[in-house]
Amino acid sequence: MTSKRPKSKEAHKIKGKDKKKENNFPTADEGASEPDHPDYIFPLVLTSATQELFGCRADEDLTGENPYKLLKKEDIVQDMKTRASVSDFSPIKQLVLDYPEEELLLVFDRDFTYGQSFYLVLTVEAKENILKPSVQGDDEEQINHEEEDEEMIIPKTPESRPWMSLGSEQEIEEESVTESRPRLRYKISPLLRRCGAPVCFSDRSALDGKEGFVECPSYQDKSFSIREMERHTAIQASSDTKHSSTQTLWKYPRNMWTQYESREFSPEEKEHHLQSENLKNFITSVLTRFEISLQQNHITDVFCDDWTALCEDDGALTGKTETQLKEYQSFMDLHFSKEKTISHIHWHPTISGVIAVAMTERLSLEERIDNSTKLLLNPSYILFWNFTDPINPQLQLECPDDVLCFQFCPSDPNIIAGGCMNGQVVLWDISAHVEKLQDTRSGGKNISNKLDKNNVTPVVRYCAVSGIENGHKAPITDIQWLPETFELSKLGIPVENPSRISVQLGTCAPDCCVLFWDLRPPRVVSQSLTDVKQKSEEKPLENPHGVPNTFKHLNLTWKPFIRVSLPKIGSSGEYSPLKFSLRDNTVDCPTGDKPPQNTDREEGCGFAQLRVPSAKQQKPLENISTKLYVGTEDGELVYTDWKIEKDNDSGRLLSSKPIHRLLVHDTLVNTVSRSPFFRDIILTVSSFSFAIWKEGVTSGPILRSACSKMLRTVGHWSLSRPAVFFIGKEDGSIEVWDLLQNSHEPSQSQNISSAAVTCISTSSISSKQHLLAVSDRLGTLHILQIPWTLRRSSNSERQIVKKYFEKEEERLEYFEKRQIQHEKEKKEMEAEQQRKKTEPVMPLKQEEELEAEALKEYEQFLALEKVILKNMGLLTETEDRSDL
Amino acid sequence: MLDIECAGAEVEETIKRIQSQKGVQGIIIVNAEGIPIKSTLDNSSTVQYAGNVHQLLMKARGMVRDIDPQNDLTFLRVRSKKNEIMIAPDKDYFLIVIQNPTE
Numbered sequence: 001m002t003s004k005r006p007k008s009k010e011a012h013k014i015k016g017k018d019k020k021k022e023n024n025f026p027t028a029d030e031g032a033s034e035p036d037h038p039d040y041i042f043p044l045v046l047t048s049a050t051q052e053l054f055g056c057r058a059d060e061d062l063t064g065e066n067p068y069k070l071l072k073k074e075d076i077v078q079d080m081k082t083r084a085s086v087s088d089f090s091p092i093k094q095l096v097l098d099y100p101e102e103e104l105l106l107v108f109d110r111d112f113t114y115g116q117s118f119y120l121v122l123t124v125e126a127k128e129n130i131l132k133p134s135v136q137g138d139d140e141e142q143i144n145h146e147e148e149d150e151e152m153i154i155p156k157t158p159e160s161r162p163w164m165s166l167g168s169e170q171e172i173e174e175e176s177v178t179e180s181r182p183r184l185r186y187k188i189s190p191l192l193r194r195c196g197a198p199v200c201f202s203d204r205s206a207l208d209g210k211e212g213f214v215e216c217p218s219y220q221d222k223s224f225s226i227r228e229m230e231r232h233t234a235i236q237a238s239s240d241t242k243h244s245s246t247q248t249l250w251k252y253p254r255n256m257w258t259q260y261e262s263r264e265f266s267p268e269e270k271e272h273h274l275q276s277e278n279l280k281n282f283i284t285s286v287l288t289r290f291e292i293s294l295q296q297n298h299i300t301d302v303f304c305d306d307w308t309a310l311c312e313d314d315g316a317l318t319g320k321t322e323t324q325l326k327e328y329q330s331f332m333d334l335h336f337s338k339e340k341t342i343s344h345i346h347w348h349p350t351i352s353g354v355i356a357v358a359m360t361e362r363l364s365l366e367e368r369i370d371n372s373t374k375l376l377l378n379p380s381y382i383l384f385w386n387f388t389d390p391i392n393p394q395l396q397l398e399c400p401d402d403v404l405c406f407q408f409c410p411s412d413p414n415i416i417a418g419g420c421m422n423g424q425v426v427l428w429d430i431s432a433h434v435e436k437l438q439d440t441r442s443g444g445k446n447i448s449n450k451l452d453k454n455n456v457t458p459v460v461r462y463c464a465v466s467g468i469e470n471g472h473k474a475p476i477t478d479i480q481w482l483p484e485t486f487e488l489s490k491l492g493i494p495v496e497n498p499s500r501i502s503v504q505l506g507t508c509a510p511d512c513c514v515l516f517w518d519l520r521p522p523r524v525v526s527q528s529l530t531d532v533k534q535k536s537e538e539k540p541l542e543n544p545h546g547v548p549n550t551f552k553h554l555n556l557t558w559k560p561f562i563r564v565s566l567p568k569i570g571s572s573g574e575y576s577p578l579k580f581s582l583r584d585n586t587v588d589c590p591t592g593d594k595p596p597q598n599t600d601r602e603e604g605c606g607f608a609q610l611r612v613p614s615a616k617q618q619k620p621l622e623n624i625s626t627k628l629y630v631g632t633e634d635g636e637l638v639y640t641d642w643k644i645e646k647d648n649d650s651g652r653l654l655s656s657k658p659i660h661r662l663l664v665h666d667t668l669v670n671t672v673s674r675s676p677f678f679r680d681i682i683l684t685v686s687s688f689s690f691a692i693w694k695e696g697v698t699s700g701p702i703l704r705s706a707c708s709k710m711l712r713t714v715g716h717w718s719l720s721r722p723a724v725f726f727i728g729k730e731d732g733s734i735e736v737w738d739l740l741q742n743s744h745e746p747s748q749s750q751n752i753s754s755a756a757v758t759c760i761s762t763s764s765i766s767s768k769q770h771l772l773a774v775s776d777r778l779g780t781l782h783i784l785q786i787p788w789t790l791r792r793s794s795n796s797e798r799q800i801v802k803k804y805f806e807k808e809e810e811r812l813e814y815f816e817k818r819q820i821q822h823e824k825e826k827k828e829m830e831a832e833q834q835r836k837k838t839e840p841v842m843p844l845k846q847e848e849e850l851e852a853e854a855l856k857e858y859e860q861f862l863a864l865e866k867v868i869l870k871n872m873g874l875l876t877e878t879e880d881r882s883d884l
Numbered sequence: 885m886l887d888i889e890c891a892g893a894e895v896e897e898t899i900k901r902i903q904s905q906k907g908v909q910g911i912i913i914v915n916a917e918g919i920p921i922k923s924t925l926d927n928s929s930t931v932q933y934a935g936n937v938h939q940l941l942m943k944a945r946g947m948v949r950d951i952d953p954q955n956d957l958t959f960l961r962v963r964s965k966k967n968e969i970m971i972a973p974d975k976d977y978f979l980i981v982i983q984n985p986t987e
Contacts, residue, residue: 262931263919273921275892278976279913283898286972286979289959293970294905297985303963 040126043116067108342775353387360402419476464551466558472509492643494624512574515560631669677722685715702808716760728757
């Protein structure tokens with residue numbers, strides 16, 4: 001069995017060899033490699049004569065493509081006979097004779113494969129082979145190079161050949177099993193005596209004992225482990241993957257910039273263009289289009305929507321019907337307001353809903369003198385009211401004397417300055433109580449808490465007063481803080497205020513001067529600085545009555561730094577101011593030029609630390625007007641400059657003379673107020689009339705009201721509408737004047753209380769709520785709501801009002817001109833009259849002369865008539881005579 | 885020489901005529917590429933107007949011709965809130981006039 005294997009291998013090998021041998025025979029491609037010609041091919045040379053004879057001329061009859069020629073055997077034999085030894089066929093004479101067939105194949109051997117140009121195929125088989133199936137094979141034979149390159153495998157069915165023994169059958173015989181002898185038969189049977197005997201079968205388990213069964217377990221026979229020559233395998237083609245990575249070069253980012261310039265023509269080029277004919281033609285052709293469009297635009301604005309522009313103003317009339325001031329709240333203090341009147345109101349600038357009123361005694365001068373002792377015991381107060389608590393005031397400020405006017409500092413609402421009846425200026429600092437004011441504003445729940453506690457209103461004492469001898473000698477009637485944008489130097493020149501805090505204030509009193517005060521400690525000589533420092537170190541925290549230290553440096557030593565006196569123009573004496581008004585003030589324009597509140601700034605950061613800067617450091621501001629209007633006791637309006645000038649003669653600092661003064665009112669002026677919308681419009685109110693002035697117009701007031709029956713006590717511009725202002729009257733009513741509607745009478749009048757109105761102030765809590773605070777002589781503070789019509793201004797209202805004022809101004813100018821002209825005419829008339837009087841009296845002769853003259857004229861007329869008629873050809877001589 | 889001088893003067897005269905109309909704020913003459921030749925405004929405004937108008941004009945002209953190739957742009961008016969800009973194009977030049985019509 002084992003021997004079978006190698007046999008198979010050998011059989012394969014032998015077979016391969018056989019194949020090779022067999023292959024050698026028919027194919028002719030190996031013919032080229034053999035130098036000798038095979039037996040069946042006989043190369044021979046044919047002479048040209050022979051070639052012509054047999055018709056196998058080289059390259060003519062027989063070519064490379066057609067190299068075969070069948071020659072008749074008889075012809076060859078004939079040729080051999082005729083030419084004997086000369087014949088080309090003589091060497092193969094015998095072969096030709098032996099050739100069995102009739103025709104022999106002659107092949108033109110172009111390439112001299114067998115050494116000669118022709119060869120003769122000698123055997124039939126070869127001839128057949130060459131001619132028939134392998135005609136192509138012959139091609140191959142001749143063209144050798146092609147055969148090697150091209151694999152012209154001709155599929156041939158394998159021809160069966162007789163089996164040649166190579167020794168393999170012997171091996172098979174050896175391996176095969178044959179019977180070498182006949183088979184032997186044996187019969188085996190047991191002894192007879194055993195047959196038929198009773199047999200007893202029993203069971204026995206196969207597992208008992210080892211001989212119960214014979215096991216033939218399977219085992220791995222190594223001889224039989226067949227090696228797999230063939231195996232089923234699945235193959236899948238996959239593309240060749242390769243991991244690869246690349247990285248771009250990281251270039252450092254660099255900032256780059258370019259700058260370009262627009263192209264421009266040089267002046268020569270421009271000139272050239274301007275001069276060109278082309279441009280001229282262009283412009284002339286285009287001109288008409290432009291003119292049409294420009295004029296069109298001028299005629300009418302096609303894009304203006306008249307409908308929308310129209311309805312804006314109408315909205316004011318249709319919508320709301322309420323025009324009355326509605327009472328919102330009223331405050332009356334039971335403890336403190338008895339027999340007292342309110343002299344001044346001021347809204348808290350930052351906390352909404354808090355208002356401060358100054359309570360003063362309701363006594364005339366004689367009564368004051370009589371009751372002076374009693375008055376000393378009853379101190380006067382400034383009360384703070386909050387909307388949430390109408391009964392109890394929130395705060396009380398103690399005053400040394402009756403305060404006639406006061407104002408919150410615009411940059412720090414915790415500082416309040418007031419002017420007293422005795423001529424002192426008082427300062428309060430309420431920083432400690434501000435939270436209380438703010439708390440109660442927000443929480444209604446706090447009221448219930450408060451009821452449990454003692455209803456004691458905290459009292460704040462003033463922290464500084466001016467020295468009595470330095471201040472006014474009459475009750476201070478007006479006090480105003482200077483805005484924080486500028487401050488005044490010693491000479492009254494407005495300079496830049498670096499600290500942006502209002503540090504100066506102005507006061508006026510009927511003692512004929514206007515004083516300016518500075519909150520900062522004055523500049524002292526360096527020596528006394530040390531004294532001041534020592535003092536401050538010794539008594540750092542002395543705080544009697546719980547007064548804050550803010551103005552300790554000013555207390556009782558405070559002096560004004562500018563004193564503006566008001567000498568009368570044209571006569572001796574001085575004006576006694578009651579109210580004054582600066583152009584840039586904080587009273588009338590509270591929301592004006594204030595810079596945004598700096599919450600980071602420490603409040604009350606110590607006016608003590610601020611120092612009056614040296615005059616050299618200060619930068620004067622150009623656009624601040626240093627002129628002010630003063631309303632006097634005599635009803636005059638004085639326009640003066642507060643700058644101090646040096647008098648050349650005496651070297652003293654004197655204030656300049658007032659620029660002009662206008663007498664328009666009959667009694668004292670109780671209000672001088674600027675319009676919050678127009679800086680140069682001023683309202684002055686006195687008892688019987690009021691007037692509106694424009695700064696710069698010196699001929700008279702722009703508007704002057706008629707004298708009213710009821711005394712007018714106070715006036716106030718509206719904050720939201722440029723044309724509206726309020727006038728308070730003696731009978732406790734408020735007049736609302738709307739310049740757009742009527743300028744000769746108030747647009748409405750409303751009675752608020754039974755006593756005279758003493759002060760009016762407005763505040764805008766929100767855009768929907770504007771409140772008017774009115775105080776009366778009985779000490780009650782009324783808060784009224786301004787209705788929608790009075791607080792909403794239309795868009796063009798400002799323009800309209802401005803135009804109205806300008807118109808009035810023009811009217812005044814016109815009047816002036818007319819007046820001048822009138823005077824001139826008057827003068828001329830008077831002069832003429834004078835002349836007439838001085839001329840001698842004309843005698844009666846004049847009449848006669850007149851008659852004579854008349855007659856002469858008549859005669860002249862007749863002559864003229866004649867001439868004309870003659871010229872016209874109407875007059876005949878006869879008529880001429882008849883006329884005469 | 886005279887002709888050239890006259891041409892220059894005519895241009896001046898025409899500009900004055902336009903300037904005398906009410907509300908005219910400025911006049912600019914620009915060449916076809918957008919480079920200003922003459923202007924009554926300051927240099928920076930001129931350059932700004934010239935550059936922007938040139939682009940707008942190209943777009944407008946392109947649009948008109950796109951819709952109808954036989955057509956061409958003759959006049960362009962740009963009305964804004966504050967003023968009106970009028971542009972007249974030509975082969976070689978354009979003229980820009982800025983007017984405030986509501987004055």
